[in-house]
Amino acid sequence: MANVKVAVRVRPLSKRENAEEGRIIVEVDNKVAKVRNIKVDNRLDGPWDSREKIVAFSFDYCYWSIDPEDPKYASQEVVFQDLGTSVLSGAFKGYNICLFAYGQTGSGKTYTMMGTPASVGLTPRICEGLFSRQDDYSEQPASCRVEVSFLEIYNERVRDLLKQSDHKKPYTLRVREHPETGPYVQGLSQHLVTDYKQVVGLLEEGIAKRITAATHIHDASSRSHAIFTIHYTQAILENNLPSEIASKINLVDLAGSERADPSYCKDRITEGANINKSLVTLGIVISTLAQNSQMFSSCQSINSITSEGDSSPVGSHTTGSVSGTRRQAYIPYRDSILTWLLKDSLGGNSKTIMVARISLNQCLFFIYSHLSCQLQLQ
Numbered sequence: 317m318a319n320v321k322v323a324v325r326v327r328p329l330s331k332r333e334n335a336e337e338g339r340i341i342v343e344v345d346n347k348v349a350k351v352r353n354i355k356v357d358n359r360l361d362g363p364w365d366s367r368e369k370i371v372a373f374s375f376d377y378c379y380w381s382i383d384p385e386d387p388k389y390a391s392q393e394v395v396f397q398d399l400g401t402s403v404l405s406g407a408f409k410g411y412n413i414c415l416f417a418y419g420q421t422g423s424g425k426t427y428t429m430m431g432t433p434a435s436v437g438l439t440p441r442i443c444e445g446l447f448s449r450q451d452d453y454s455e456q457p458a459s460c461r462v463e464v465s466f467l468e469i470y471n472e473r474v475r476d477l478l479k480q481s482d483h484k485k486p487y488t489l490r491v492r493e494h495p496e497t498g499p500y501v502q503g504l505s506q507h508l509v510t511d512y513k514q515v516v517g518l519l520e521e522g523i524a525k526r527i528t529a530a531t532h533i534h535d536a537s538s539r540s541h542a543i544f545t546i547h548y549t550q551a552i553l554e555n556n557l558p559s560e561i562a563s564k565i566n567l568v569d570l571a572g573s574e575r576a577d578p579s580y581c582k583d584r585i586t587e588g589a590n591i592n593k594s595l596v597t598l599g600i601v602i603s604t605l606a607q608n609s610q611m612f613s614s615c616q617s618i619n620s621i622t623s624e625g626d627s628s629p630v631g632s633h634t635t636g637s638v639s640g641t642r643r644q645a646y647i648p649y650r651d652s653i654l655t656w657l658l659k660d661s662l663g664g665n666s667k668t669i670m671v672a673r674i675s676l677n678q679c680l681f682f683i684y685s686h687l688s689c690q691l692q693l694q
């Protein structure tokens with residue numbers, strides 16, 4: 317599944333983690349992240365004992381963002397130059413693109429996707445790139461239209477982050493599926509934007525409305541999945557006739573996963589269960605897409621040997637016959653609102669980039685178990 321790329325980023329320890337003498341147990345070496353098994357390490361004297369287990373994973377990109385003085389330090393700009401420009405060039409070619417940040421609570425997802433005023437993240441940089449396209453990407457400037465929407469999924473309900481109801485509570489909206497254009501949120505506000513400043517204004521408005529709460533690790537944890545969508549339409553001339561290239565960019569800041577804690581109140585436990593369930597569904601959807609894609613390529617090579625032009629066409633979203641004997645596995649998009657809404661960005665005419673965030677030891681095994689399935693995708 318060459319259309320999926322996976323990046324990993326390691327953030328510095330927070331003040332709290334430093335005070336608790338937390339240790340970073342990940343090392344980054346070019347495209348490889350090495351993780352030490354902390355349980356083995358704890359039982360032995362001294363670090364890096366020969367009996368300790370070091371597991372290495374390779375990714376499309378590994379970012380070490382611990383110390384700005386370090387020569388291998390990956391700043392927000394470095395991350396943008398790899399991932400953001402890849403999103404932009406895909407959108408210019410007419411792909412649907414999905415870039416999402418995944419990781420435990422407090423691992424740095426919002427920092428990477430949105431950033432801070434002093435250190436702007438991927439989403440505003442990508443928007444800036446869309447408006448400065450003529451300078452960097454295009455030989456022939458195309459006239460384009462940019463429309464954005466911003467929603468959050470909280471407890472499997474969708475809320476518009478850019479529209480308020482009369483009661484000062486965000487709207488709860490329904491997800492529907494159009495037979496041709498796919499899933500959509502009924503009544504979600506769309507905003508036509510003509511410059512970077514307008515987008516940043518909308519982004520700030522939406523971020524301020526997101527639901528946050530304190531977790532054990534992060535005082536201002538986002539408890540919802542946020543999807544910022546850019547509809548980018550280019551007016552072109554094809555064979556001297558006016559035509560359009562439309563692409564959709566979904567920039568997703570996922571809610572942080574956290575181990576269930578019985579001391580939390582009922583609402584927080586429900587909230588955490590919904591977050592974890594939708595993240596598990598996301599993992600299942602992506603790994604099933606990867607399996608189907610592997611099966612499709614192996615059947616294609618068999619077909620090309622045994623017969624010519626005999627293989628059935630396969631849509632990446634559907635259950636169907638590949639060679640007449642093997643069936644594509646069912647993809648449970650509708651098991652969560654998150655995967656249902658991202659359906660046309662995860663399969664088909666799409667490119668997906670995943671930024672997994674690693675911070676310190678507690679999150680490692682959680683991230684592992686999900687990333688190990690991502691690794692098969694490369």
Ligand SMILES: Nc1ncnc2c1ncn2[C@@H]1O[C@H](COP(=O)(O)OP(=O)(O)OP(=O)(O)O)[C@@H](O)[C@H]1O
Nearest residue numbers: 327381421422423424425426427534537538571572
């Ligand atoms: N690369 C980084 N450099 C410096 N500080 C960072 C970096 N990544 C994250 N941080 C800081 O760590 C803290 C937690 O980051 P952030 O809010 O992005 O986490 P999160 O994964 O979105 O958490 P949650 O899922 O709980 O919302 C913030 O104070 C943020 O500024």
